[in-house]
Amino acid sequence: MNWIGRSLPRLEDPSLLKGNGSYVADRIGNAASVRFVRSPLARGAITGIEIPSGTVVFTGRDLSGVKPIRPILHRPDYVAIGQPVLPVDRVTFCGQAVAVVVAEDPARAEDIADRVFVDIEGENAIVDLDAALATGTAPVHPEAVSNVLVEGRMKTAGLDTAFEEAAEIVTLELRSHRQSAAPMENRGGVAVYDVASGRVTLTASVQMPHMLRTGIADALGMTESDLRVIAPDVGGGFGQKMSLFPEYVVLVWLARKLKRDVAWIEDRRENFTASAHGRDQAFSLRGAFAKDGRLLGLDADLRSNVGAFSCYPVTCGVEPLMALAELPGPYDLAEYGVRSRGVTTNTCMMAPYRGVSRPMLTFSMERLMEVAATRLGIDSVEIRRRNLITAFPHRSPTGLVYDEGSYLQAMEAAAKSVDLPAFRARQAAARLRGHFLGVGFSVFSERTGYGTPAYAARGMEIVPGYEIVDCTMDPSGDVVLRIGSSPHGQGLKTSLAQLVSDELGIEPHRIRIISGDTDATPYGWGTFASRSMVIAGGASKLAAGKVAHKLKTIAAQLMETTAESITLENGWARVSNSNQATAIGVLARAAYHQSHRFKGLSPGLHESAVYDPGGTFSNACHVAIVEVDIETGGTRIERFIVVEDAGVLINPMIVDGQIAGGVAQGIANALFEEIIYDESGNLLTASFADYLPPTSAEVPEIEIIHMETVSPESITKAKGVGEGGAIGAPAAVVNAIVDALSPFGIQLFELPATPQRIREQLRRAGVATHG
Amino acid sequence: MASKFNIDLTVNGKSHAVSIEPRRTLADVLRDDCGLTGTHIGCEHGVCGACTVLVDDKPVRSCLMFGVQAERKAVRTVEGLADGDTLHPLQQAFWENHGLQCGFCTPGFLMLAAGALEENPDMSDDEIRDVLSSNLCRCTGYQNIVKAVRIAARALRAGPRA
Numbered sequence: 001m002n003w004i005g006r007s008l009p010r011l012e013d014p015s016l017l018k019g020n021g022s023y024v025a026d027r028i029g030n031a032a033s034v035r036f037v038r039s040p041l042a043r044g045a046i047t048g049i050e051i052p053s054g055t056v057v058f059t060g061r062d063l064s065g066v067k068p069i070r071p072i073l074h075r076p077d078y079v080a081i082g083q084p085v086l087p088v089d090r091v092t093f094c095g096q097a098v099a100v101v102v103a104e105d106p107a108r109a110e111d112i113a114d115r116v117f118v119d120i121e122g123e124n125a126i127v128d129l130d131a132a133l134a135t136g137t138a139p140v141h142p143e144a145v146s147n148v149l150v151e152g153r154m155k156t157a158g159l160d161t162a163f164e165e166a167a168e169i170v171t172l173e174l175r176s177h178r179q180s181a182a183p184m185e186n187r188g189g190v191a192v193y194d195v196a197s198g199r200v201t202l203t204a205s206v207q208m209p210h211m212l213r214t215g216i217a218d219a220l221g222m223t224e225s226d227l228r229v230i231a232p233d234v235g236g237g238f239g240q241k242m243s244l245f246p247e248y249v250v251l252v253w254l255a256r257k258l259k260r261d262v263a264w265i266e267d268r269r270e271n272f273t274a275s276a277h278g279r280d281q282a283f284s285l286r287g288a289f290a291k292d293g294r295l296l297g298l299d300a301d302l303r304s305n306v307g308a309f310s311c312y313p314v315t316c317g318v319e320p321l322m323a324l325a326e327l328p329g330p331y332d333l334a335e336y337g338v339r340s341r342g343v344t345t346n347t348c349m350m351a352p353y354r355g356v357s358r359p360m361l362t363f364s365m366e367r368l369m370e371v372a373a374t375r376l377g378i379d380s381v382e383i384r385r386r387n388l389i390t391a392f393p394h395r396s397p398t399g400l401v402y403d404e405g406s407y408l409q410a411m412e413a414a415a416k417s418v419d420l421p422a423f424r425a426r427q428a429a430a431r432l433r434g435h436f437l438g439v440g441f442s443v444f445s446e447r448t449g450y451g452t453p454a455y456a457a458r459g460m461e462i463v464p465g466y467e468i469v470d471c472t473m474d475p476s477g478d479v480v481l482r483i484g485s486s487p488h489g490q491g492l493k494t495s496l497a498q499l500v501s502d503e504l505g506i507e508p509h510r511i512r513i514i515s516g517d518t519d520a521t522p523y524g525w526g527t528f529a530s531r532s533m534v535i536a537g538g539a540s541k542l543a544a545g546k547v548a549h550k551l552k553t554i555a556a557q558l559m560e561t562t563a564e565s566i567t568l569e570n571g572w573a574r575v576s577n578s579n580q581a582t583a584i585g586v587l588a589r590a591a592y593h594q595s596h597r598f599k600g601l602s603p604g605l606h607e608s609a610v611y612d613p614g615g616t617f618s619n620a621c622h623v624a625i626v627e628v629d630i631e632t633g634g635t636r637i638e639r640f641i642v643v644e645d646a647g648v649l650i651n652p653m654i655v656d657g658q659i660a661g662g663v664a665q666g667i668a669n670a671l672f673e674e675i676i677y678d679e680s681g682n683l684l685t686a687s688f689a690d691y692l693p694p695t696s697a698e699v700p701e702i703e704i705i706h707m708e709t710v711s712p713e714s715i716t717k718a719k720g721v722g723e724g725g726a727i728g729a730p731a732a733v734v735n736a737i738v739d740a741l742s743p744f745g746i747q748l749f750e751l752p753a754t755p756q757r758i759r760e761q762l763r764r765a766g767v768a769t770h771g
Numbered sequence: 772m773a774s775k776f777n778i779d780l781t782v783n784g785k786s787h788a789v790s791i792e793p794r795r796t797l798a799d800v801l802r803d804d805c806g807l808t809g810t811h812i813g814c815e816h817g818v819c820g821a822c823t824v825l826v827d828d829k830p831v832r833s834c835l836m837f838g839v840q841a842e843r844k845a846v847r848t849v850e851g852l853a854d855g856d857t858l859h860p861l862q863q864a865f866w867e868n869h870g871l872q873c874g875f876c877t878p879g880f881l882m883l884a885a886g887a888l889e890e891n892p893d894m895s896d897d898e899i900r901d902v903l904s905s906n907l908c909r910c911t912g913y914q915n916i917v918k919a920v921r922i923a924a925r926a927l928r929a930g931p932r933a
Contacts, residue, residue: 016874017862019809019849026808184813184875184909235875268814489873653869660912688818696913697904
């Protein structure tokens, strides 16, 4: 039985469907309630904090022995900024935790927090990129000389010549406004103090439990063995739950200080104001095109608003350096010049959010291609056809090596599925009736499953990337897989079980996967960067393969044959070309209870493996057909097609779920979601009434077509697929809107393309409403 | 300290006597006083719908209703949906059609759909999509939720399970 490639219903689901999921808020027990008092101002000096009498409240002064969170990049252009877990003298963004209340229940904790008065001498906040980069402004952080915390540059030798020889130079200013990952479950943690041992167990809604343990232990000056971190069922993360946040350090500090259990469950307003954001980026691009549409050179100035602090462990370099490295995307570009800056402001911290920079850089490149196509009189598909990479491995101007992909084939398949000639006819007919339909393409690469070399190249002091997996078959023939990765809802356990089933010849439901517990799993890097299936999957395959080899060796000795002639399937070890077979359960029992019989083998069935790959690129083409109401600027997505190449699909249903969910977040990025601050740094979009995730009324059916390029860079033959949906959708949707409005010659270079922004362009083009 | 009220409510057919502050939401009463943590709290301002339960057979946001308002009312939560080990057709359809990923919004969607289908078993596909737009999901892109509810609606119309 081959389990890889089957849409097996998820092993995770029955408990979740019955309401038996166990999220952090379900694990509070008798813990006291914690509430953070948050700064009402974006910037200023703390001059006093008044604490109501008879209450348990701690401030930064009480935690003065706690080290700030200060992630490091070993780059000369990186300025390390420390984030105090609770500040003593200054506040740096609106919503920053400045004091912590402990009370008997959440309502009382909130009552007390409302009565804690924080006296702040307010200063002019720096909120946006332009203000932060203006000369003469006092830096956000007094310890830094400017607001630029990281700056990468490169320029290839022939860039100037490329621009001199260009037939057409396209210059664009592009803007992506801020977005929140907005997982349905907010953050939260329960710190349980064990009186007997003095150990603390922190159960928290996080994506990187081991990293959290290291970060908290470092901040508190404690040994890691005195802290256990558990990630239970996690209600979505999308990157937001990767980073070490001050709240978790404070929780462990409180548990040790008070010698009691404490719990903090974040509310939605806190999540919007004080967790993490992403996508606040402004790009200036200049593209040098030949007459035939080939992109000869690209010159870019990229600015990313990284907010008030640098996220741990990936740092504030995550967006700007990703943008620098991956801007050329799927295009065969020879000459590239770039300056990419991470700029600090008095706003909530930037941290990874599904796609990291690539939604914006794909949007930018795909808008560039469209504008160039229009100016040069070349068809949208044709200009891409002339620029996409087709020979592999491909080395980009930034030194990235792209493994085998299907960039051109995916686009051709997408163009075919949308039947462009038929669409153009329908579009023309619709325009005569006053209906404005457009089609938009987006082709992109998604770098996934990269191990330590990629992070080391970025200069990270903490270099993530590998995964360790322990695989144990017990005497009854069931398997326990202990993984360092830590799922946050994507169905990883089912996918890994399918992989391991094929290695060991047993059914997936006999494989139990233990994750998200630092006491029970090998050190690992959790889930982020579309890495889990490739890297944890690779390590699982290797570890299970070692157990399989030992099973075969035992079977061979028992059945007097060679290990090479044994196959494991459907619970049996079979000798090929014979009727001889032994049940795997019998072999497993023998491995433990009759180990003296097997020459050269250690007792039991327990193996460990590490996988640390260089990385593999998935690719896709998205196509959107959008109708625009020119009276209101409103949009409706009529069709959305994804042609995706993520290599071999372990569980196609789960892969499709990743793509559809990612596209929904990309549509949100394209049309709806925008975190807005006022000029003083107050957040204006701190609820789901103001920040608008799309619903089932706005997200269309996503049509998905798969291609399957097998890469030698992934031992499971799977490529990562967690982020592509979010990466490609904004460009496809906005290109479709611009195509729909092409009779008016309108261009859009800003995300999200809200009705207001679309109407503004229509007004400028002289299109009035009839009302 | 606010005084407490003693109220009786029925949850999944079982009566509960609880002593609660008037400001306590029904969501908190279900989770903390009745010990039923299957109802999830996502926003506490009535938009996301993760806390949706049925009160006297109507879907409500349990974060927007005070516990005291549930006095003598019959509440149904996700824990009461399955028949022992047999999943409700909605749960079964969500499972088979990958209608959930992280599972946090799932109880709210299940109860929303259960209530809506009890009220109108013959909802069209468009009506189903429209009703489901009451709640937010961040993982699935909705299409498998919509598909699962359409399939469950057909199964429910076909009659009781064997």
